[in-house]
Amino acid sequence: MNANREVALTLPDGSVRKFDGPVTGMTLAQDIGPGLAKAAIVIVVNGEQWDLSREITEDAEVSIITKRDEEALEIIRHDAAHILAEAVKELYPDTQVTIGPAIENGFYYDFAREEPFTPDDLEKIEKRMKEIVARDEEIIRTEMPRDEAVEFFRNMGEEYKAEIIASIPSNEPITLYKQGDFIDLCRGPHLPSTKYLGGDTFKLMNVAGAYWRGDSENEMLQRVYGTAWRDKKELKAYLHRLEEAEKRDHRKLGKELNLFHFQEEAAGMPFWHPNGWTIYTQIEGYMRRKQRAHGYQEINTPKLVDRKLWEDSGHWEKFREHMYTTDSEERTFALKPMNCPCHVQVFNQGLVSYRDLPMRLAEFGSCHRYEPSGALHGLMRVRSFVQDDAHIFCEKDKITEETETFCNMLLEIYKDFGFEEVKVKFSDRPETRAGSDEVWDEAEKCLIDAVEHVGLEYTLNPGEGAFYGPKLEFVLTDAIGRDWQCGTLQVDFVLPERLDANYIGADNNKHRPVMLHRAILGSFERFIGILIENHAGRFPMWLAPTQVVVTGITSDQDDYVKEVYEKLKAAGLRADFDLRNEKINYKIREHSHAKVPAIFVAGGREAENNTITVRRLGSKNQETLDLTDAINKLVIESTDPDLR
Template identity: 50%
Template sequence: MPQKKIVPYQDTWLYRIRHSCAHVMAQAVLEMFPEGKLGIGPPIEDGFYYDFDLPRPLTPEDLERIEARMREIIAGDHPFIRREVTPEEARTLFKDQPYKLELIEDILQRGTDEYGNPLPPGQRPVLTTYRHDTFEDLCRGPHVERTGQIHPGAFKLLHVAGAYWRGDERRPMLQRIYGTAWETPEQLEQYLWRLEEAKKRDHRRLGRELDLFSFHEVAPGAPFWHPKGMVIFRELERLWREEHDRRGYQEISTPILVHRKLWEQSGHWEHYKENMFLLEVEGQEFSLKPMNCPESTIIYRSRLRSYRDLPLRLNEIGRLHRFERSGTLHGMLRVRQITMDDAHIYCRPDQILEEIDGVLDLIYSFYSIFDFEPEFFLSTKPPKAMGDPKLWEIAEEALRQALERRGIEYGLKEGEGAFYGPKIDVQVKDAIGRDWQLATVQLDFQMPERFGLEYMDRDGTPKRPVMIHRAIFGSFERFIGILTEHYAGAFPVWLAPVQVVVIPITDRHVPYAQEVGAKLRAAGLRVEVDDGSERMQAKIRDAQLQKVPYMLIVGDREQAAGTVAVRLRTGEDLGAMSLEAFLGRAMEAIRSRRGL
């Protein structure tokens, strides 16, 4: 069977190591600052953190001292001891820790865990602590058995950041110490290399340096696209439309400002309201749309549909707005204004497998262009789902069959579906091995039910269509951010904002350079002629820093022969060639959407 077992992160040994490291770090910090107050300290992807309320800001030297003390604690090989405590015992134990006292009351009264997250349905609140050496913390675990099971050379404290208590900007600002921990020093070394490489590839820095996009405080979480960035955006749009037109999709556009009654009918008002921007207009409540799906049902209902009309594939490049807290915003990867590459397929039940198969084919086709190898996961019914459980079972089984029919190996993510339907999530690895979730395919029986969608079947009776939600890029913003880091700003020729820079060796070669540039532009290339006063080598270096794929050097010999000397941004010198030969090479790279 193609399904592969996915071990939840919290069930892994690495999770236990990182969770235990967070406790060991907290002990070391409290020994350094006995008056310090503890926030929370969970494992996270690739590491852990702990929040502290301390009498002064931490310094890099403090982190070194904390690390050294952590190694001493680890060497002590202290056991981690779990115990259940009564509310009275917990309040006494943490009487000097106000943040812990708040969490205790949340666990008891509101049914959360020690981090403030809601408990799963049916799970009763239980107060537990873990103790090692002299340190005891409110915690559900799990941990390693003894501190000595943490390798002293396989963890590192990374940096300190500010973090509002419980992510609320109205609450105190705490100091968050981030760290990472692994099973072996070699794994740590590899991770630290990836961190350094990621800094070099940071899309926010490259976005500034390459003049692609920027952000401004007047519109937090919304990018300002510069002309060069819009080239990339438009090329991706062009690819997107070509592929969708070829597959029988029909493009639509729906309003950004929508009355609350639509969101109430779709279920978003109940399940997603906290992520929506709400506005009052003439005494009525509206929202900037966070999703395109409910609006597409308006178009479906605009006329009577027959079984012959299905499948109806409606695609939309829709501008969405989602309220993300300011502390979670992260360049293009977490924004408030999103351009979604969306589509909604309305089909008959007997067409489900064929339509999902078509979407999977589209995913493979798109991702191969960027040398991404997709990895698939089936995400099932979440705790707070809407609709008939039987329809959920049917939807999950249909997605499972679609994956297995193609022989696709997939992982299972229990409870991580959308509130209105299960989904297939698709991840890829970038050039330095980081995982990114991109495409999603969601099968939805609920929305057609809530909106009363129908088609007339062969026998003349009304039937309910099925709705498939899907996105390939996820969003243009996030996808371009990921591509910027994947390529380290050196985009393939077809995406490069400037594809060619023509560099005259001296001023007397400028007219010929302009002539070459004009011919290349006429052929459809994006060209700049660097006719500035700098020396040739400086111009070549500038073009390389701007990641321009081709540099064409022209001097006396090239002008006399009607040729160009071709250099690649990699530094490779291809020598002299005719303009026609260069054009053939460049146009083939663009046509095939491959490399240089």
């Protein structure tokens, strides 16, 4: 083309910059201003990210990405992976590099090396990475024909890279990036040079095993994980969150607080201890009252159901590999992995009139799903769980009304559990799904209209809908900023059709109901795990297994301690007493470690005056109150939020 042809670049604000001939992203940034030139890391050309050094030869819409932009994180992490690989090759030249992508919160690189990496090795590698950053090595993009690139990497002894390149169609050019003496296969884009990463923005975390290309038939590689951020402050904040998360780990706290345990004889299925079951039943009672107040009828359906129902509903084809089955009397039965087909069976009993709608059927449904043992994770990923499941059967024109009612109920419940921040995601049709495109078009429009009517802000979660309908996902943010997807609302036109659900309309004809699948907590097990970590084991008074412990300073107060304990029990509080011959500070420390919200301490003066000294968990202060007043305060505080 004519090198002198004018190139016009349109910026996000609509302004246009013109150049006499091809222009790089860096030149554009310099033309806009020195501040942007210093901050720029990548240019976006007609929606595609390019290196700043690439020449733009045609008119285009462009924007500049700086380190402060959210899009910068993936670029930074990808560069960190390349610098990791370069450091490993310098320190351990016989190691082969394979694949190294950016991932959530960081990056990893898989290496083929006979000797295992040790913690000392990680320290050496991280130190060398910082040296590479300090060298300010220019990152240079180049292209090479596929077959030439295969031979190039084979000659380097990089058989894994050669195998990857050989699997790429022969007519596609291969993009390589070079920094210093290190060269790697990559689509890019990358930072202009290694110094742009910064030496205090990343940290290597750990080493794990990984099969080549994720296939257990292939050789085992060593995966080095790291985290990388835009600046030192973000890195420090992330590492602090990890420390907090470790302290809050529900598995560790579950053991310390004697809440539950797991064992191999029932892998992925929790054994609830008295303390944990107390929390569980408190939550169940609260949810039961909430659902009744919002017009739900509670039902209970079988756990073991004939295969035919799962085939009719479509779940057999979709979920068979996750279902536990058993044979009896020449029939195959499956433990239910979800409740919805059984709820349709309840709806189908008898003649349902439009006057009976909406029909809201709720169940604390016990479900079982096979999860690979490697995927199990305490209460967060289990094989046996109970859902706070419900299905609303309604007419199509009631979808918006029911969505609004449900969303208000859900937000109210989350607030009672201490979650003020809730994000909403709209998940549309997945690639594998039941129902025609026309049915999905209608279902998606109904749900979008309902969400917009309610006024909820949402983000799109493409392709993540259920196989029978689009859904809303409700994401909670916990005390240390982590997100947890819990509640869902799904619009389903498919299952009522497949299972022949009908109601008699005002015209005396049969009609299909719309089926709204909804859950708020998701599963009790996972939600309790989230609560444990959110509160770091310090449950609010209404959920705490033991709400108050009474103890005396000396044995002289034993009778008074027992009297106080009996009055606490009579008031409906979950109380205990401690008459051990131990120093009072020791007993207070031990009960505080057990996360008991309140400790009642009785000395000689309290016994004489019918008062009690109250110490609260997490506070060094204490107050002496009339015993009746102290008990009444705890009663109010310990009452479930919906009963206050």
